[in-house]
Amino acid sequence: xxxxxxxxxxxxxxxxxxxxxxxxxxxxxxxxxxxxxxxxxxxxxxxxxxxxxxxxxxxxxxxxxxxxxxxxxxxxxxxxxxxxxxxxxxxxxxxxxxxxxxxxxxxxxxxxxxxxxxxxxxxxxxxxxxxxxxxxxxxxxxxxxxxxxxxxxxxxxxxxxxxxxxxxxxxxxxxxxxxxxxxxxxxxxxxxxxxxxxxxxxxxxxxxxxxxxxxxxxxxxxxxxxxxxxxxxxxxxxxxxxxxxxxxxxxxxxxxxxxxxxxxxxxxxxxxxxxxxxxxxxxxxxxxxxxxxxxxxxxxxxxxxxxxxxxxxxxxxxxxxxxxxxxxxxx
Amino acid sequence: xxxxxxxxxxxxxxxxxxxxxxxxxxxxxxxxxxxxxxxxxxxxxxxxxxxxxxxxxxxxxxxxxxxxxxxxxxxxxxxxxxxxxxxxxxxxxxxxxxxxxxxxxxxxxxxxxxxxxxxxxxxxxxxxxxxxxxxxxxxxxxxxxxxxxxxxxxxxxxxxxxxxxxxxxxxxxxxxxxxxxxxxxxxxxxxxxxxxxxxxxxxxxxxxxxxxxxxxxxxxxxxxxxxxxxxxxxxxxxxxxxxxxxxxxxxxxxxxxxxxxxxxxxxxxxxxxxxxxxxxxxxxxxxxxxxxxxxxxxxxxxxxxxxxxxxxxxxxxxxxxxxxxxxxxxxxxxxxxxxxxxxxxxxxxxxxxx
Numbered sequence: 001x002x003x004x005x006x007x008x009x010x011x012x013x014x015x016x017x018x019x020x021x022x023x024x025x026x027x028x029x030x031x032x033x034x035x036x037x038x039x040x041x042x043x044x045x046x047x048x049x050x051x052x053x054x055x056x057x058x059x060x061x062x063x064x065x066x067x068x069x070x071x072x073x074x075x076x077x078x079x080x081x082x083x084x085x086x087x088x089x090x091x092x093x094x095x096x097x098x099x100x101x102x103x104x105x106x107x108x109x110x111x112x113x114x115x116x117x118x119x120x121x122x123x124x125x126x127x128x129x130x131x132x133x134x135x136x137x138x139x140x141x142x143x144x145x146x147x148x149x150x151x152x153x154x155x156x157x158x159x160x161x162x163x164x165x166x167x168x169x170x171x172x173x174x175x176x177x178x179x180x181x182x183x184x185x186x187x188x189x190x191x192x193x194x195x196x197x198x199x200x201x202x203x204x205x206x207x208x209x210x211x212x213x214x215x216x217x218x219x220x221x222x223x224x225x226x227x228x229x230x231x232x233x234x235x236x237x238x239x240x241x242x243x244x245x246x247x248x249x250x251x252x253x254x255x256x257x258x259x260x261x262x263x264x265x266x267x268x269x270x271x272x273x274x275x276x277x278x279x280x281x282x283x284x285x286x287x288x289x290x291x292x293x294x295x296x297x298x299x300x301x302x303x304x305x306x307x308x309x310x311x312x313x314x315x316x317x318x319x320x321x322x323x324x325x326x327x328x329x330x331x
Numbered sequence: 332x333x334x335x336x337x338x339x340x341x342x343x344x345x346x347x348x349x350x351x352x353x354x355x356x357x358x359x360x361x362x363x364x365x366x367x368x369x370x371x372x373x374x375x376x377x378x379x380x381x382x383x384x385x386x387x388x389x390x391x392x393x394x395x396x397x398x399x400x401x402x403x404x405x406x407x408x409x410x411x412x413x414x415x416x417x418x419x420x421x422x423x424x425x426x427x428x429x430x431x432x433x434x435x436x437x438x439x440x441x442x443x444x445x446x447x448x449x450x451x452x453x454x455x456x457x458x459x460x461x462x463x464x465x466x467x468x469x470x471x472x473x474x475x476x477x478x479x480x481x482x483x484x485x486x487x488x489x490x491x492x493x494x495x496x497x498x499x500x501x502x503x504x505x506x507x508x509x510x511x512x513x514x515x516x517x518x519x520x521x522x523x524x525x526x527x528x529x530x531x532x533x534x535x536x537x538x539x540x541x542x543x544x545x546x547x548x549x550x551x552x553x554x555x556x557x558x559x560x561x562x563x564x565x566x567x568x569x570x571x572x573x574x575x576x577x578x579x580x581x582x583x584x585x586x587x588x589x590x591x592x593x594x595x596x597x598x599x600x601x602x603x604x605x606x607x608x609x610x611x612x613x614x615x616x617x618x619x620x621x622x623x624x625x626x627x628x629x630x631x632x633x634x635x636x637x638x639x640x641x642x643x644x645x646x647x648x649x650x651x652x653x654x655x656x657x658x659x660x661x662x663x664x665x666x667x668x669x670x671x672x673x674x675x676x677x678x679x680x681x682x683x684x685x
Contacts, residue, residue, distance in 0.1 A: 042438040051434040055427060158521050158553060160452035162476055173456070245426050247452040255425045292428075296435045302394060302421035 019323050025267055025283035028316060032290055040297035048293065053175055056289040057182040058240035060282065062253070063260050063267075064189050065233025067281045070264060071193070072226050073206040073273025074130065074137040078144035079234040079260065082122045083253040085152040086238035088161060090115035091248020097163035108167045115242070116235040122148060123231015127224035152250040161248035172243025185236060189229075190278040202226065206273030263288050266316050287316065386416040387645060388436030390446035392473075393424050396582040397614045398632070399447065401678045402471060405638035406445055413642065426453035433457035437464045443645035445469045451476040451524050458483050467648035469641045472632070474524055474657065484648065486640045486658045488632040490525050493662040494532025494611055497630035498577055500664055501609040502536055504627055505575055506543045512607065514575035515548040515566050517559055517583055526554070529579040529611055544575055552583055560586035567594045574606050581612040581629055581679070584620065599624040600667060613665065618679040621670050628666035634678040636660050 018027050037044045062079050069076045093100050094111035101107040122144060129140040172178055193199035201222050204212035213219045241252050267284025269276025291312050295305040387410055394400050403419075410417050418439060422429035426449045436444050437460055444461050448454030448470055458481050461468045467484075474485035505512045516533050519526030537544045547570045550562030559578070567573055567590060574596075578587055591597040591606060598605045601624075610617050613631030620626035637660045647654045665673045674680040 042435075042440070045438060048435070048438045051431055051438060054434070055431040058427070153553075158551075160450055162452045162455070162478070241427065244456065245430065245453045246455050247426075249426065249450075249453060253427070255423065256427075293431065293435065296420045296432055297439065299418045301419065302423075305420075 016326075019319060020326060022268075022277070022280070023283065024319065024323055025280065025287050025316065028319070029283060029287045029290055032287070032294070036290075036294040036298070040294040043294050043297050048297070050175055052289050052293050053179065054173075054244060055293070056285055057175075057178050058172075058237045058244065058253075059256060059260060059263065059289070060285045061182050061185060061240060062234050062237035062256075063263050063281050063285050064186050064278055065230035065237075066260055067264050067267070067269050067276055067278055068189065068193070068202065068226050068233075069137075069230045070269045070271060071202045071206045071273060071276045072223060073209065074223065074226065075141060075271075076126060076227065076230045077138065077141040077257065078122065078126060078148060079230060079237075080253040080255075080257045081145040081148040081152065082119055082231055082234040083238040083241060083256075084250050085122070085148045085155075086115040086118040086235045087242040087252040088152050088156050088248040088250050089118055090238065091161035091164060091242060092155075094165055094168055095161050095163045095248070096165060097161075099161075099163070102163075108165050111168060112171075112239060115238050116232060119231040119233070119235020119238065120228055121231070123228040123234070124224075126231065127227035130227060131220045131223035149250075149254075156248070156250045158250060160250075162246065164242070164246055164248070169243050169246050172240045172245075178240055178244075181236065182240070185233065186278060186282060189233075193278055198222075203274055206270075206275070208274075259288060262313060266313065266320070268320060288313070384414065384416050385442045385646075385649070386418060386439070387642075388433070388439070388441040388444045388446075389417055389419040390422065390429060390432050390436070390444070391419075391471075392422050392429060392447045392449045394421055395424075396580075397616075397679065397682055398580075398582065398612050398634070401614075401634050401682055402447070402638060405634050405678075406471065406641060409638045409642045413646075415642070422449060424449065426450070429454070430457045430460075434460055437461060437466060441466060443467045443469070443649060445471055445641050445645060447471045448473050448475060450520075455481055467645055469644045469648075471641050472525070472637060484644045484654050484656055484658065486637045486644065486660065487525070488630075488637070488662050489659040490528030490611075491532040491535065493630040493632070493664070494529045494577075494579075495535045497609050497611065497628050497664045498533050498536035500628045500666055501575065501577065501607050502540050502544055504607050506540075508607075511542065512544050512575040513547045513570055513573045514544045514577070515550060515563065515570070515573050516546060517550045517552050517563065517576070517578040517587065519579040520553045521551070523554070526579055533577055533579075548573065552579070554580065556583060556586045559583040560590055563587050563590040564593070567591075567596070576606055577609045579611055581610040581614040581617040584610060584616045584626075588620075588625075597625065600627055612679070613662075613677045614679040615682040616679070618674065618677055618683055621665065621667065624667070628664055630662055631665050631673075631677050631679075632662050633660050633676065 021027060042048050062083065066076055066079060090111040093114050094107045096102050099107065101110055126141050126144055129135045130137045170177060193202060201217045204217050205219050205222050209219050242248055263284035264281050265271060266287060267280030269280060291309055295308055300308065389406055391399055391403050394403060407417050418441060420432040422432055429449055433444060433446065444466055451474060454475050455478050458468050458475060462482050470483050470485040472487055474487055475483055518530045521527055537546060548566035550559065550566055552559035552562060576587060578584065588597055596604060596606050608626050610629040613629055617626055617629040640658050644654050644658065663673060665677055
């Protein structure tokens with residue numbers, strides 16, 4: 001309460017409105033771009049926009065899936081390992097070097113379907129263990145992560161798979177195509193959550209699953225399909241990651257889990273469930289990508305970047321906390 | 332048709348959009364700020380015009396081991412010695428981040444790029460992007476997979492040859508002991524060409540010497556200390572009579588030494604129960620083990636040679652000279668017999684000295 005009281009007390013009206021806005025992280029992003037532009041050479045440029053987008057899109061897609069899971073009060077630690085397995089299995093189908101369908105005209109569509117199927121299938125496994133077997137989501141998805149990570153390395157013997165067809169690589173490297181795919185699924189998820197009854201069920205389950213059940217919400221089904229969706233988003237993200245790097249990689253996105261969770265939480269989604277928005281996640285992912293990119297452009301050392309990035313994220317989190325407290329106090 | 336994006340039209344787009352909401356305007360505004368650079372300021376080039384100073388981008392996949400830190404510092408120092416400006420970044424083991432960082436160098440219009448790829452495959456889009464921008468690319472210590480139309484120069488240790496020489500020295504030590512040794516080899520990430528070269532060099536050296544050295548255990552470390560340690564512990568339990576161990580990188584020695592100590596098999600060279608130990612890299616741990624008499628030999632990568640060659644290759648490419656696609660660092664084997672003479676050339680010894 002202390003932070004909220006202090007901020008509420010001395011902030012000018014326009015700034016207070018900004019802090020209280022649902023789009024706080026977006027305003028921060030705008031302010032960040034304006035503030036960094038004079039210092040980061042090339043930050044405001046076409047080629048840099050391409051760089052940021054190419055990096056941001058696959059992270060955005062998997063983050064949207066995780067947003068759904070967090071809103072129902074769950075967690076999915078397996079998303080990055082799902083990306084890794086989908087990456088290598090899809091690449092094994094399509095690779096022109098020693099792929100299972102090398103040279104076949106249907107290799108790309110089949111490979112893409114395999115990647116999506118891996119995501120949806122493993123999401124269904126997570127959904128089943130959480131919703132039906134009642135295993136805590138943390139444990140269920142942790143074990144999926146461990147098994148799937150190991151399987152991805154075993155199935156490839158740690159080797160990266162290259163020789164992917166141009167038709168597939170285009171999906172990640174042509175920014176028009178990648179952007180349309182990412183925006184389409186993000187928009188769908190946003191519309192689903194904010195404009196449909198089913199979307200309301202997600203929040204109800206996250207706020208109080210027992211109360212939701214009593215009110216007639218099919219909590220089990222909602223939980224199951226949320227994890228399926230999260231797996232599906234991870235599969236789509238795997239397509240963007242793999243096409244962008246032209247490589248099926250059993251370690252793909254291995255180190256991205258904290259970035260993804262960080263972006264979703266910075267975007268205003270609660271780790272305790274019941275609160276969050278897809279649009280907030282979009283802003284969170286954008287904000288982190290801008291910070292990462294600009295600090296590289298400024299030419300800071302690796303160690304400094306890590307420390308500054310941590311500080312900036314902490315600052316954003318503190319602002320969000322202040323906002324939440326002011327809102328709670330003012331009703 | 333790679334990386335196509337209609338950046339120049341961003342501001343015009345913003346003008347034509349009806350303001351449905353403040354949010355939409357804000358999103359578009361941000362897009363204009365970032366994407367619409369084509370109508371505004373152009374990215375700056377290097378600071379000086381005319382006889383301008385060169386700027387080279389240096390990107391490392393990781394700084395997690397002493398070898399990479401030493402290489403990173405050696406390249407920066409070599410560039411500064413030649414009056415060249417440096418911009419640098421570290422990918423922290425993430426291929427996607429590395430691609431973004433190389434593109435960031437291109438945005439900054441650096442004159443050349445020296446980088447350590449995460450692996451041989453995932454670096455291809457980054458090299459392609461630099462090729463398309465006309466920026467010369469030199470890969471430090473890790474080559475890219477051969478790909479049509481992708482141009483780069485790699486400076487790498489002759490992993491296979493140097494490992495063969497190191498392990499041949501160890502085999503000779505084994506022969507002089509007058510008995511047969513059971514051997515373990517700790518291999519790296521087999522997606523890494525360096526790891527494959529070192530594994531192959533090991534088998535080159537033991538082949539034909541089976542009467543002296545019999546390989547009974549191959550431990551996959553994936554360049555991970557914990558995996559190396561558990562693998563070595565398991566190997567020693569399955570074969571308690573192992574008395575010959577080669578690791579594909581010195582940075583795994585702490586894990587191996589811990590496993591040997593717990594099996595009560597860590598003894599100095601020339602004392603009863605000594606396990607013949609060899610490695611690759613020449614890091615500070617290996618130097619200390621050599622000084623203390625526990626390590627028989629290690630193959631030393633000449634970091635300073637590789638750094639000097641990397642910088643020279645970029646300058647030669649900028650001058651339009653022919654540069655071979657692969658430049659090999661012959662390295663050298665350091666052991667108890669030549670430690671005094673060669674330690675000044677061992678980068679690990681210099682690190683210890685600092």
